Amino acid sequence: MRFARRWAGWCLATWLTWWFAAGVAGASTLTVDAPPLRLAVYAYRSKAVMEERFRPLADYLASRLGTRVELHVLTLDELEDAAAHRRMDMLMTNPVHYVQLRARNHLTGALATLVSIEDGVPTESLGGVIIVPARQGAPRTLKDLKGRRIGIPGTRFLGGYAAQAYELEQVGIRVPRDVQLVDLGSHDAVVHAVTSGRVEAGFIRTGILEHMRAESPALEGAVEAIHVQRLAEYPYLVSTRLYPEWPFVVLPHLPREQVARIASALYSLSPDHPAARAALIAGFNPPADYLSVEQVMRRLRFPPFDRVGELKWQDVWDRYRAAILVGSGLTVVLAGLVALLLVKQRQLLTERARLAELKNEYKRAATHDALTGLPNRLLLHDRLAHAIARAKRYQTLVAVAFVDLDGFKPVNDRLGHDAGDALLVALARRMQDALRATDTLARLGGDEFVAVLADLPDREMAFKLVDRLNELLSQPFPLAGEEVRLSASIGVALYPADGVDEADQLVRLADQAMYRAKRDGKNRVAAAFPMAA
Amino acid sequence: MHRRDWLKGAVAWGSAGLIGCSAERGVLALGVHPWPGYESLFLAEQFGWIPTAVQLRKGRRAGDSLAALAEGSLDGAAITLDEMMRARTEGLPLVAALVFNDSIGADAVLVRPEIREWSHLVGRRVAVEHSGTGELVLSKLLELSGLRRDELKVLDIPPDGQVRAWQEGRIDAAVTYEPVASRLTALGARRLLDSSAFPDLILDVLAVRRDRVAGRDEALRGLVASHFRALEHLRVSPDDALRRIAAWRGTTVEAVRRSFSGLELPGLERNHAYLSGAAPKLARTAAAVNRVLVAGGLVARGDDLKDLADGRWLPTEPVGDLR
Numbered sequence: 001m002r003f004a005r006r007w008a009g010w011c012l013a014t015w016l017t018w019w020f021a022a023g024v025a026g027a028s029t030l031t032v033d034a035p036p037l038r039l040a041v042y043a044y045r046s047k048a049v050m051e052e053r054f055r056p057l058a059d060y061l062a063s064r065l066g067t068r069v070e071l072h073v074l075t076l077d078e079l080e081d082a083a084a085h086r087r088m089d090m091l092m093t094n095p096v097h098y099v100q101l102r103a104r105n106h107l108t109g110a111l112a113t114l115v116s117i118e119d120g121v122p123t124e125s126l127g128g129v130i131i132v133p134a135r136q137g138a139p140r141t142l143k144d145l146k147g148r149r150i151g152i153p154g155t156r157f158l159g160g161y162a163a164q165a166y167e168l169e170q171v172g173i174r175v176p177r178d179v180q181l182v183d184l185g186s187h188d189a190v191v192h193a194v195t196s197g198r199v200e201a202g203f204i205r206t207g208i209l210e211h212m213r214a215e216s217p218a219l220e221g222a223v224e225a226i227h228v229q230r231l232a233e234y235p236y237l238v239s240t241r242l243y244p245e246w247p248f249v250v251l252p253h254l255p256r257e258q259v260a261r262i263a264s265a266l267y268s269l270s271p272d273h274p275a276a277r278a279a280l281i282a283g284f285n286p287p288a289d290y291l292s293v294e295q296v297m298r299r300l301r302f303p304p305f306d307r308v309g310e311l312k313w314q315d316v317w318d319r320y321r322a323a324i325l326v327g328s329g330l331t332v333v334l335a336g337l338v339a340l341l342l343v344k345q346r347q348l349l350t351e352r353a354r355l356a357e358l359k360n361e362y363k364r365a366a367t368h369d370a371l372t373g374l375p376n377r378l379l380l381h382d383r384l385a386h387a388i389a390r391a392k393r394y395q396t397l398v399a400v401a402f403v404d405l406d407g408f409k410p411v412n413d414r415l416g417h418d419a420g421d422a423l424l425v426a427l428a429r430r431m432q433d434a435l436r437a438t439d440t441l442a443r444l445g446g447d448e449f450v451a452v453l454a455d456l457p458d459r460e461m462a463f464k465l466v467d468r469l470n471e472l473l474s475q476p477f478p479l480a481g482e483e484v485r486l487s488a489s490i491g492v493a494l495y496p497a498d499g500v501d502e503a504d505q506l507v508r509l510a511d512q513a514m515y516r517a518k519r520d521g522k523n524r525v526a527a528a529f530p531m532a533a
Numbered sequence: 534m535h536r537r538d539w540l541k542g543a544v545a546w547g548s549a550g551l552i553g554c555s556a557e558r559g560v561l562a563l564g565v566h567p568w569p570g571y572e573s574l575f576l577a578e579q580f581g582w583i584p585t586a587v588q589l590r591k592g593r594r595a596g597d598s599l600a601a602l603a604e605g606s607l608d609g610a611a612i613t614l615d616e617m618m619r620a621r622t623e624g625l626p627l628v629a630a631l632v633f634n635d636s637i638g639a640d641a642v643l644v645r646p647e648i649r650e651w652s653h654l655v656g657r658r659v660a661v662e663h664s665g666t667g668e669l670v671l672s673k674l675l676e677l678s679g680l681r682r683d684e685l686k687v688l689d690i691p692p693d694g695q696v697r698a699w700q701e702g703r704i705d706a707a708v709t710y711e712p713v714a715s716r717l718t719a720l721g722a723r724r725l726l727d728s729s730a731f732p733d734l735i736l737d738v739l740a741v742r743r744d745r746v747a748g749r750d751e752a753l754r755g756l757v758a759s760h761f762r763a764l765e766h767l768r769v770s771p772d773d774a775l776r777r778i779a780a781w782r783g784t785t786v787e788a789v790r791r792s793f794s795g796l797e798l799p800g801l802e803r804n805h806a807y808l809s810g811a812a813p814k815l816a817r818t819a820a821a822v823n824r825v826l827v828a829g830g831l832v833a834r835g836d837d838l839k840d841l842a843d844g845r846w847l848p849t850e851p852v853g854d855l856r
Contacts, residue, residue, distance in 0.1 A: 125772045170581070232779030233786050242773035292769045 036068035037061070037258075040082055042093035043073045044153075044205075045188060053279045054092075060275035061090075064265035065258070076156050083107070083251070090262065091249045094205075095126075095293040096158040096302065098247050103304040110247030111259065112266045112284035118210055118235035122271065122282035125234070125242035128163030129209060131194050131202045131223045139201055142171045142227050149180045151190040151199035155302075158293060159205020160187060163240040166296045167227065175300070188212065195222045206236040211280070243296070244288030369443040371421055372428040380442035380450055384503035387440075387454035388495055396455045398495040399462035401469065402510035403431070405447040406487045406522040411479075419480045426477055427486070434472045435465065450507060459494065466492055466525050474523065487523035489514055498528050561587045561752045563739070564598030564610035567693075569711050569792040570634035570737045571611045572778050573763035574756075579777065582762055584755035594691040595665040602627075602742070608749075609741030613666040614815070615822045617740040618836040629738040629815055629842045630746075631757050632807045636710075636735035638795030640670050641727035643717045644706040648725065651678035657705040660690035660698055666735055667692075667708035669822070672829030673731055674708070696720070711792040712782060727795065733818055734825070736807075743840070750846065757846045761801055765852065801848060809844030816841055 039058050043050045050073040062069040074082060076097060082088045083105045092114070093101070101107055115124045130145070132138040139145050145168060153160040165175035173179065182199050184190050190202040191212055202223075213219045227239040234242070248266060250259050269275060271282040298305045317324065367379040375383065387398045405427070412420035424447065431441050431449065440452040451469065456462050470490055476483040491513025493506050500506055509528040517526035565571050577583050590607060592598050598610035602620060609630070612620075617627050648654060661667040675682060690698050692713040698704045699717055706725070707717060718724070728735050739757070746753055767774040779789045799807065807815045816838060823835045 123772075125776075127773075229777075230780040231773070231776035232784070232789075234776055241770060242776065243770070244772075288772075289769065292773075295769065 034067050036070045037065065037090060037254075038070045038072060038088045039090045040072045040074050040079055040088040040092070042079055042097065043075055044094060044157075045186065045208075047073045056275035056278040057269075060269065060273065061262065061265055064268075065261055076154070080104075086251065086253060089251055089254055091251070092246055093249075094156075094158050094160075094246055095243055095290055096162050096297060097156050098249065099290060099294050099297055100156065100302075100304060101249075107249050107251060109249075110287035110290065111250050111263050112248040112286065113244050113288040114246040114248060115282040115285050116207060116245055116280065117271060117282035118207060121233060121235035123235060124245045124285050124288060126159045126245050127206045127229070127236075127238035127242045128159045128161075128167070128240040129204050129206055129225050129237055130164055130227055130239040131191065131204060131209065131225055132200065133194055133197060134222055134224045140226055142168055142173065145201055146173050146178050147180070148200040149182055149198075151182045151184045151193040151202040153185060153187045153190055153204065154183055155181075157203075157205065158243055158296075160190070160203050162293075162296050162300060162302065163205075163243060164203045165300050167240045169300065191219065191223065195219065201226075206238050210236055241292075243293050244290055247287060247290065248284060369445075372425050372443050374428055374432075374449070375440060375442040377442065377444050380440065380444075380452065380507075381503050383440040383442075384452050384506065387452055388501060388503060388506070390454065391495055392501070394455070397458060397462065397497070398506075399453040399456060399466065400493045400495075400506050400510040401451040401453065401466045401525075402491040402493075402507065402514040403449040403451065403469070403473070404489050404514050404518065405473070406489055406518075408447040408486060411484055411486070415480050415484075423477060423479055423484065423486075426479075427473065430472050430475075431469060434469045439465075450510070459497065462492065462494060463525070463527075466490055470523075470525055489517035489522050490525045491515065491517055491528065492525060493528040559586065561608050561746070561749050561756070562590055562606070563587060563741075563756070564590045564592055564601055564607045564612075566592045566594050566598060566611070567712060567782065568611070568737065569639065569778075569789070570636075570796055570798070573633070573760045573767065573798075574611070575781065576763040576766060576774060576777060577759035579781075580763070580766070582759035584752050584759070586749070586752035587756045593693045594662060596662055596691055599664050602740075607742075608745040609739060609753075611737060611739050613669075614736040614738050614819060615666055615669045615826060616664070617738060618819060618822060618826065618841075619664075619832055620740070621836050622832045622834065626743040627740040628743050628840055629808060630741045630753060630846045631739035631760060632799050632804050632815065633737040633739065633760075635733055635797040635799065636728040636737070636795065637732045637797050638727045638729040639714070639792065640666065640708075640710045640735050640795075641714045642670060642674055642706060642708050642725045643714060643722035644725045646721060646723045648706065648723070651680060654678065654680060654706065654725075655684045656686065658686045658688055658703065660688050660695050660704045660707040660709070662691035662708075663689040665691065666710070668829065668831050669735065669825055670708045670726075670728070672825050672831065673734075674726055675829070676825075677726065677730070711795065712784060712788065715784075715788050715792060729795070732797075734821055736815070736818055738815075753846045754848070758848045758852050761848060762852045764798060764800065767798075801851060804847055805844055807844075808842040808847065813842040813844070 039054075039061065041050060041054050051071070054073070055071055058069040058071040072082070072088065076093075079091070079093060079097070080101070083091065083101055091101075091107070098107075098110070113124050115122045116126070117123070132140075139148060155161050168175050168179075175181070182193070184193055187204045187208045190199075190204050191208065193199045194202040209219075209223070209225065225237040225239055229238050229240070231238065231242070250262060266284040267286070269283040276283055367376060368374065369376045384398070384400065390396065391398045408420070408423070411423065428441065428443065428449070431451065435441055435451060435453070438454055440454075442450045442452075444450060451466075453462055453465050470488055473486060473488040476485045491510045493500075493509035493513060495501060495506055498506070498509055500509060513526045513528040517524045520526065565574055574583070574589060578589060583589065590601070592601070595612055595616055598607065598612055599616060599620060601607040602610055602625060603623070611633060614629065617629065621627050644654070648657065659671070661671050671687070674680075688704060690704065690707075692707075692709045695704065695707045695709055695713055696716050699707065699720055699722065707713075707722070709717060741753065775786050775789045779786045782789065807813060819836065819838055819841050823838065826832045827835045
């Protein structure tokens with residue numbers, strides 16, 4: 001690293017020495033036939049004034065460089081054209097125009113920055129001045145300028161337009177949108193338009209007012225500057241921030257050695273040299289940084305910064321990568337959460353349905369017999385109580401039939417439990433078929449069943465139903481490849497006929513009657529209280 | 534700028550404005566005093582970049598800010614790191630939200646021309662601001678010279694009173710900082726020692742009270758951003774910035790340029806290095822400051838060095854028109 005630097009230094013030194021020698025030799029061998037150097041200067045005031053000012057500077061350069069120097073005072077458009085067609089070698093123009101030219105043509109960077117002088121105070125900064133007529137009702141602040149007619153020398157000016165436009169932008173006034181611009185072509189024209197009342201305000205660069213007042217004292221008191229900045233040791237009235245003064249530019253086709261000699265000539269121009277005095281400058285400084293000018297132009301979207309680049313996804317991605325990633329991540333997370341929520345909700349709904357089912361099952365299990373699905377003792381009691389209550393109200397009759405199968409146990413033992421269970425289920429179904437829809441058949445366990453026959457008109461109807469039940473039960477059952485024959489002993493109790501109105505008591509009466517039926521030889525129906533014949 | 538006007542304003546702000554007047558509700562009140570490192574805030578104020586929710590209270594010297602911080606009328610202040618640490622050891626929950634500058638020559642010991650070496654200081658009258666960073670500089674002076682504090686006649690005279698004391702012949706030496714250092718130099722004072730001998734020790738920070746800035750992140754962020762925007766202006770348009778500063782300080786552009794020569798102004802990236810992350814660089818500097826404060830007997834016990842820095846208010850991207 002260090003070696004490389006040293007080597008580069010040595011090369012540079014050698015190169016400089018060589019160029020310097022060549023330059024001296026070149027200077028001494030120059031003839032009047034050598035092509036003249038063309039210095040183009042932008043006419044920011046009238047061409048006659050500019051000629052008078054800068055002719056001495058061209059002559060000074062000629063004497064220092066040992067070659068002829070032509071002075072061309074040009075308008076902005078003429079300058080553009082000359083730069084594009086290489087019809088000049090050196091150029092002095094305002095900073096905004098310089099930045100624009102630099103974007104379009106391959107100018108070198110600034111070689112030097114002009115130092116202006118006023119009352120013996122040198123400055124290498126310029127700014128903008130906002131002038132208004134000195135009378136009542138004229139704008140006094142930046143905000144007052146909104147919507148006003150404002151005279152400008154043109155839009156390719158720094159001190160005559162961009163500097164002021166930037167200040168207005170800072171207080172929320174967009175230029176040109178929020179004001180009425182009147183393009184007057186030159187600084188002098190702007191001052192005259194303000195004094196004559198043609199415009200309500202004017203934008204000019206620093207120094208113009210002071211120079212014009214010196215030329216025509218009548219201006220004194222006719223116009224005044226507003227939004228005046230307080231800056232130490234600055235010789236001019238100024239309404240804006242300061243920017244670097246005009247650059248002195250050389251075009252890239254000039255040989256380097258010549259460029260070095262031009263720079264040296266510029267830096268050694270002293271303020272009291274006639275060329276400097278005529279040009280109203282104190283000389284030239286090493287180039288200032290024109291970044292601040294470029295910034296303002298970018299901010300105001302001046303050409304060449306007025307085209308919004310095509311939006312490239314890559315740029316969006318580069319710039320907002322984090323935001324995009326975070327956003328996408330959050331979206332994914334959110335979607336995931338929503339999905340999770342939906343799944344959970346479904347699970348919950350299913351769970352709830354299952355719970356309801358279970359609840360019903362439990363309820364059923366609590367009130368029904370697991371094998372046959374018939375109501376159990378609990379439900380039987382309930383149904384019977386209801387039937388009794390209805391019978392009381394509607395003067396009807398309730399019969400309770402206690403059914404006990406005859407010979408079930410031997411069949412169960414012979415064919416096995418499963419066959420026994422199947423037999424019980426088949427029996428239950430058969431009994432249900434024998435009963436009406438409003439009747440209740442319950443299983444008390446083992447081979448004992450109870451039927452509640454409600455809303456009966458009379459005793460006969462009760463026994464008719466019970467007899468049919470008995471008959472159905474004695475029909476053979478196909479079971480395990482054989483025919484099983486069973487019978488039943490049935491005891492019957494009636495409400496209100498048998499004198500009890502409690503469900504339990506009624507069942508007990510029927511139970512007792514069933515025992516009598518068994519005792520009397522099975523396969524028969526016995527009434528709790530047989531009616532006296 | 535007419536200095537007299539500025540002084541009048543400063544007196545009003547300093548003695549009446551700062552002391553005993555508490556922050557308006559919702560407004561973040563921050564103390565500042567004349568110091569080149571803080572000029573960014575004055576620039577930002579002039580350009581209208583300071584958020585409306587922030588109020589700059591202008592004092593005449595660091596002591597004004599420190600006193601107002603201690604009695605609760607400020608939410609934060611631009612002070613040096615050592616001043617912040619001394620306030621912390623006295624119980625103020627301060628944290629550095631921004632590093633304005635590293636002093637590399639702007640803090641100095643100026644002496645009568647006849648004082649040529651350390652030993653000539655024995656028995657001489659030295660002006661120092663007791664509450665301020667001058668004590669840290671004095672400690673370094675004693676450390677480097679081998680002198681004992683009791684060999685000097687130390688007088689509590691802050692920088693804004695030193696020019697007069699010097700002119701009236703009441704002091705032989707002054708522990709001071711810019712812009713007073715330049716004024717004393719103009720009066721014939723000689724530089725015996727300055728902070729270029731101990732860089733990375735005197736840092737100026739924006740110290741804010743943790744308990745007071747809670748929920749005001751937006752205002753503080755805006756203020757910190759305005760500082761960087763002003764720094765950008767100072768970098769890109771130095772001529773404009775220096776002329777403005779010279780105008781309100783009532784001095785020459787050259788003097789302002791010189792006053793900045795003794796300062797390193799860290800940009801956004803270096804500020805992040807100082808303040809952000811788990812091991813902020815500021816902690817290292819603070820440890821060094823701690824040693825000097827303890828050795829010099831300026832604090833009863835050292836700072837615990839916890840929660841010294843917080844980079845959360847720093848912009849994450851460059852500010853200004855170069856975005």
